Every structure is written in structure tokens, then in C-alpha cells.
Amino acid sequence: MTERTLESELSGIQALVLDIDDTIVDTRAAMTDAGTHAARALWPGTEHAHADLALHYYEDPGRWFRRYASGELTIEQMRLGRLRDLAEAFSLELPEDAHDRYLAAYLPAFRTAQRLFGDVPALLAAADGAGVSVVLLTNSTHVDTMIKLEALELDERFDGIIVTTDTLGFGKPDRRVYLEACRLVDADPSRSVCIGDSLEWDVVGAIAAGLRGVWLDRAGRGSVGHVSVRSLDEITAVLVAAPGDAVSGPDNGRFGSSRGDR
Template sequence: MSPRSLEQTLDGVHALLLDVDDTIVDTQEAMVVAGTHAAAAVWPHRTEEHRAMAQRYYDDPERWFPRYASGDVPFEVMRAGRLAEVAAAFGVEVPGEAHRSYEEAYAPAFRSAQRLFPDVPDLLDAAEGERLPVALLTNSALAPTRVKLEALELVERFDVVVTTDTLGFGKPDPRVYLEACRLLGAEPGRVVCIGDNLEWDVLGAEAAGLRAVWLDRDGRGTSEPVASVRGLDELTAVLDRRFGPPGTDR
């Protein structure tokens, strides 16, 4: 089966549903920068390894984050599990008060490291100009999501933000996509979900009855028959072609 073209995927769309992490914000770099500061606070004697520790925390080889997203473990347990895995991988102990020290160093560094991908503003402007509602659907919790939006001055930009706190679990459970559509007041078949995670943002969304576009910034490619883009500017271009420039009577 051939994938839909972008034009087909966006035809008759009533709303956009955007992922957050590594879709509109560079969460990987923010987490690695913040994690480097946090690792230095917990294991100051391992100077040369702090960034590698932070990268491993982000990579999450034991898949603690998907377990949190599915509702199997609480947020705090997920964070502690990832920290313990890093310690084991680098042959260090988790000292007493490590979790508090890690979080106290991590939080301010994470906030200051937030960066919006440069192709996001034009997409939001194009959607706003055509009165297409844009919602956020993320497997992160509400608190860190708000930190990102506040740091980027985007809190007022999105009326609908669905996090794992909303229903107690996240993507790819079909109910979270449908809840986002309900809050948007749009039929699932008229909503396009856009994100960098093929399983969560595309296959899960399509299984729930939405349309979807995979954001493949690194050009990895897939054998799945899905619509894909290398950047959000490709979506913006299609919206501009489809709708044309805003009229003067708007």
C-alpha cells in the first residue's frame, strides 16, 4: 500500500495535533544539557563522563519512559529507574539524596535549555491564519510540559494540551488521541497528528482513526506506508498552497 501524499493527508483537515518532544522542541538536547549538569551534581568526580551519562539517561535503554506513558509506573519511579540504570552502566553508586540533588540541578538547566525548532513558528502561523485549531498531545507529564511552554512563551498559544496526566496514560492508547479530538471538537478523521515517533505519533494515531504525518528529521526512512516529512516547513508549504495567502477581509 502506498502512503498518502501530504496533499491527501491535509485535504479537508479541521485541526492539527502536534507532539511536543523532539517535534516542536529540541527535547533531546535540552535533556542532555540538563542531565550533564545534574550528573555533575551527583557524581562530581566523574567529570569526563557527565554528558555520556546524560545521553544514556535520555536514551533510556530499559524503556522506563514507555512504561510510564502506558500508566504502569508513576513519574517519580520512572525518573528513579532511569537514574539507577545510568549508575549501573557507569559502575557508580546512587548516593543518598541523589534524586533530590539530581532534580535540583536538572530543573533550572532544563528550563534554560529549551529551544523551539525553527520550522515551528511558520506552521503555527499558517494554521492560525486559516483558523485551524492546533492542540498538543505529549507523553510527558503536565508539569514538565508547562515548563517547556513557559520557557518558550507558548502557554497561551494552545487551548488544548493533553498529557499523560489527562487520563493517566499516553500514546499509543487510542483513548488519548480521541480525548484530544473531543477537546478540539473535531472528528478524528479530520484531525492530522504530527510527530517524530513513528509508533506513538503515526501508527497509534492512525489506529485510533486519525490521519498522521511522521516527522523524520534525520531521514531514517521506514517501510511503513505513512506520509512523512523531513521538516515542518513541508507541511507549511502544503497548507499555504492549499489555502492560499490570507484574505484582506479576515
């Protein structure tokens, strides 16, 4: 069996299927920053650090987001479940209007906190130069996704080529969402590569659906049996090095800098 390499995974591709949260956008930082504001609005007098509450919500030990992505829960049920878990974990009383109060404080701060990872603009430019389509595939909602893309001025670029959980009523790792992403850019799944920070959702799930997969392992945890990169710059370098496809990366400044995807 031929060993799979980054070059072989990218050879002859028609499309990049990009995850959003914690892949191109620093969602952990944005959610914990916005969640700190929201926790302060719900529990202004708590002795706990509001940042600790926000981190617990982001980490989601009750796996409520996974249940939302499977289509089992609505977005409101998912958020309430996480808030109930949060209140229980820190022995706090959950207000009756917790969901509405949380979002009222959370959403404006979340929009302001959006940052694109610094290796993303060059990747998008390299894909354009190589004639490779880019489509976004996320388990987040369409509304939340548009908040991110509008804040980063990427909404027009990806207009009509985004698959969110509410597109089909479920998300990754259901094989149909990967195929829908390929369909949107008229790409053969076998010539499309899914890239993201979740080994299960962005690599294993994509491969099961007939795509190729590359794990974005920014933390350097290591993967056995799967192609991985520490930075999107590694993918950019392969696209740029392809014969006749040399591209120059744009100025990264207008997108903001990363402070380090739900």
C-alpha cells in the same frame, strides 16, 4: 487503493495534533544539556564525562519512560529507574537522595535550555491562517510540558488544549489520548492529523485511533507505507498553498534557534 500523499493527509483537516518533544521542541538537546548539570551534581568526581551520563539517561535503554507512558509507573518511579540504570551502567554509587538532588540541578538548566525548532512558528501561523486548530499531545508530564511552553512563551497559546500523560493516567499509543486531543478542539478524528517524530506513537497509534498521521523524519531514516516529511516547512507549504488560505510566517527570532522530546 489510492496512494496517500501529504496533500491527501492534510486535505479538509480541522485540526493538527502536534507532538512536542523532538517535534516542536529540541528535547534531546535540552535533556542532555540539563542532564549534564544534574550528573555533575550527583557525581562530581567521576572519571566519566557527565555529558555521556546525560545521553544515557536520555536514551533510556531500560525503556522506563515507555512504562510511565503506559500508566505502569509514576513519574518518580520512572526517574529513579533511569537513575539506577545509569549508575549501574557506569559503575557508580547512587546517593540515597539522588532523585531530589538530580531534579534540583536538572530543572533550572532544563528551563534555560529550551529551544523551538525553527520551522514551528511558520506552521502555527499557517494553521491559524487556514482555520485549522492546533492541539498538543505529549507523553510528558503536565509540569514538564509547562516548563517548556512557558520558557518559549507558548503557554497562553495552548492554554487548555494540551494532553499529557497525567491527563488520563496514560499516554500514546492508547487510542483514548488521541481522541481526547480531538475533543479539546471539537475536531472530528477522521479530519485530524497527528504529527510527530515517533512513527509508532505519532503515526501508527494515531491511525489506529481513527486519525491521520504524518511522520516527522528529521534524520531522513525513511518510512515505507506512511506519509513522512523531513521538516514542518513541508506541511506549512501545503497549508499556505490551499486556496484562499495564504499566510505569511512570523519572525522566527523571538523563539530562539534550534541546536540540532521526555
